[in-house]
Amino acid sequence: MSLLNDLTGAPPGLPPHALLLRLAAIGAVLAGTTCGFAYVGGWLSPGALTPARVIDRFEQVNGPHPGFRRNHAKGLCVEGRFAASGAGAALSKAGLFAAGRVTPVAGRLALAGGQPYAADAEATVRSLALRFTLPDGEEWRTGMNDIPVFPVRTPEAFYEQLLAAKPDLATGKPDPARLNGFFAAHPESAKAAALIKARTVTAGFADSTYRSLNAFRLVAADGRDTPVRFAFVPERAPSPETAGQAVQQDKNYLFDALAAELRQDALRWHLVATLGRPGDPTADATQPWPADRETADLGTLALTGSTPEAPGNCRDVNFDPLVLPLGIAPSDDPLLSARSAAYSQSFTRRAGEDKTPSAVAGAPPHGAAL
Numbered sequence: 001m002s003l004l005n006d007l008t009g010a011p012p013g014l015p016p017h018a019l020l021l022r023l024a025a026i027g028a029v030l031a032g033t034t035c036g037f038a039y040v041g042g043w044l045s046p047g048a049l050t051p052a053r054v055i056d057r058f059e060q061v062n063g064p065h066p067g068f069r070r071n072h073a074k075g076l077c078v079e080g081r082f083a084a085s086g087a088g089a090a091l092s093k094a095g096l097f098a099a100g101r102v103t104p105v106a107g108r109l110a111l112a113g114g115q116p117y118a119a120d121a122e123a124t125v126r127s128l129a130l131r132f133t134l135p136d137g138e139e140w141r142t143g144m145n146d147i148p149v150f151p152v153r154t155p156e157a158f159y160e161q162l163l164a165a166k167p168d169l170a171t172g173k174p175d176p177a178r179l180n181g182f183f184a185a186h187p188e189s190a191k192a193a194a195l196i197k198a199r200t201v202t203a204g205f206a207d208s209t210y211r212s213l214n215a216f217r218l219v220a221a222d223g224r225d226t227p228v229r230f231a232f233v234p235e236r237a238p239s240p241e242t243a244g245q246a247v248q249q250d251k252n253y254l255f256d257a258l259a260a261e262l263r264q265d266a267l268r269w270h271l272v273a274t275l276g277r278p279g280d281p282t283a284d285a286t287q288p289w290p291a292d293r294e295t296a297d298l299g300t301l302a303l304t305g306s307t308p309e310a311p312g313n314c315r316d317v318n319f320d321p322l323v324l325p326l327g328i329a330p331s332d333d334p335l336l337s338a339r340s341a342a343y344s345q346s347f348t349r350r351a352g353e354d355k356t357p358s359a360v361a362g363a364p365p366h367g368a369a370l
């Protein structure tokens with residue numbers, strides 16, 4: 001009986017039935033906890049799409065690359081600052097947009113895909129992720145891509161598309177029958193893919209426009225709520241990639257050019273919010289909004305330097321799109337919560353793994369002066 005007393009923490013002399021009751025209560029708590037883990041891990045719902053299954057699929061398609069992001073695996077850290085124009089102050093109560101406010105930013109320019117040592121290539125989607133550090137511990141984390149729309153509308157379609165677009169070992173390209181099957185089941189993705197394919201690919205990271213694709217909401221001090229899509233539009237006029245660039249032998253030509261440019265001078269983008277009108281789709285990132293929508297230039301982002309991924313810098317940040325300051329709120333787009341959950345799963349896995357150096361290691365340690 002003293003062992004039971006020890007296990008249950010019961011005082012000596014408690015009757016056996018009371019001890020058994022205590023033991024049963026402890027057992028119930030343990031069973032509940034186990035069920036909780038099983039639920040979160042998806043073991044109770046083999047058909048449901050869980051964050052773990054999404055990340056398993058990335059690993060299935062790309063192979064294991066311990067320590068790296070499961071998507072946008074090849075990247076370079078950048079730092080700089082955002083100077084608000086004041087045009088956002090009437091739309092959002094976020095202090096970030098107050099006229100004259102300058103906010104430090106740290107971020108990451110990357111290439112989409114789960115291959116950290118892939119050669120830079122023209123068609124690969126480019127991305128810009130940023131973390132704005134506001135006063136009082138607030139942050140805005142955002143990740144944007146250089147495409148006009150996102151290829152899928154739902155997390156389930158994303159999961160299916162990962163496999164449908166997996167390159168065939170023999171050809172290096174997706175199996176056309178499998179991809180066409182996916183597009184037949186998802187006509188919205190077929191339309192989005194055509195828009196993505198038709199985009200002009202620019203010379204490099206510095207003259208690319210990066211878009212949030214998902215809609216958000218700007219919430220003003222007076223409660224006004226405006227659906228928006230964000231974009232970082234380069235100050236530099238876009239120039240198309242040249243034929244010479246495309247046949248470069250340098251596997252990191254896009255990243256090397258970016259690091260070299262940042263060594264010379266700062267690179268600037270305008271944060272432009274496109275204001276949605278009633279009826280514009282906020283829960284479907286495959287659909288563009290009409291081209292005549294009003295825009296607001298919220299301020300200027302100046303990137304001033306780059307650093308290779310290393311412990312404690314952008315390598316160890318999760319650019320979760322739902323880390324938002326007051327004044328920026330999520331829309332009803334189902335991709336947002338799926339992204340948040342999947343990024344967390346990717347982050348948790350990579351944080352616990354041994355790291356190998358990034359392929360993008362030649363960048364200079366110091367930034368350019370503003």
Ligand code: HEM
Binds near residue numbers: 068110154285347350
């Ligand atoms: C359900 C849809 C999506 C899934 C499952 C997904 C998955 C992922 C994952 C796993 C990562 C790596 C996260 C990490 O380890 O830190 C990532 C990175 C990224 N994703 Fe997505 N993504 C989705 C949709 C989108 C959309 C709509 C955008 C819109 C622009 C986007 C932009 C980015 C960017 C910019 C990064 C790189 C962030 C960085 O440099 O750390 N993703 N994505």
